[in-house]
Amino acid sequence: MRLDKFLAQSSVGRRKEVRIYIKEGMVKVNGEVITEPSIEINENIDVIEYLGKTIRYVEKVYYMFNKPAGCITAKRDVVNKTVFDYFEDVNVDGLFHVGRLDKDTEGLLLFTNDGEFEHKLMCPQKHVEKTYFFWALGSLEEEDIRALEQGVYIGKGKILTKPAKIKVDKYGAYEEFKHEIPIDNLHNIDSKHYNQPIVSGYLTISEGRKHQVKRMLKAVGCYVVSLKRVSIGELMLDESLNKGQYRSLTEAEIKRLVG
Known part of the structure; x- marks a missing residue:
């Protein structure tokens, strides 16, 4: 697996972010600083460190959220309610929104900790x-x-x-x-x-x-x-979700989105 892909899928950051981290010398593989994002690693054997902390592969999660109007698409805000405030029963560490919706726009918003998933949906060349x-x-x-x-x-x-x-x-x-x-x-x-x-x-x-x-x-x-x-893409908002509710995507829905 590519080093940048491993870090993105391990919730270190989005794909573009982890490439910067690697190029700036923040990542080690088996104790050696690596500055090339495309280097191949064995995620089951190699020891990967980011800022001195060992990174382990984490389970991927994917959520569909029915965003209400009036909240902002952000992790936190001192004035406004954010979309993350609705995820009361979920560990949001490493979780991020895929794209964004304006404060007064409602409807389908996706959340994940999978940087590759986000890249496939948001990359301009994909034309989703x-x-x-x-x-x-x-x-x-x-x-x-x-x-x-x-x-x-x-x-x-x-x-x-x-x-x-x-x-x-x-x-x-x-x-x-x-x-x-x-x-x-x-x-x-x-x-x-x-x-x-x-x-x-x-x-x-x-x-x-x-x-x-x-x-x-x-x-x-x-x-x-x-x-x-x-x-x-081919994913429709689940209209059974009330505004402010979320649910996990099914495997079939994930495949429809990214193949």
């Missing part, structure tokens, strides 16, 4: 698709849909987004659909918007730019008021 369900003030005409499918500019001097997939679900006046929008997100709407057009749908992207879904829809004149991630 993520699908979001949205409610947005505004309307989506055919030309708007074509623009999203072809790519839009979401910032000054930025390159076009990669082509997306979009499926419009419902559209009409906000007053007509206000009871279907998650109550947690109604603070984004005031009474002057009640007669404005609103649209819901599914947007699938294969990138991970900051606030990307919101910015893409804004680029075609829509203001997102509710956003929920419903799938990553």
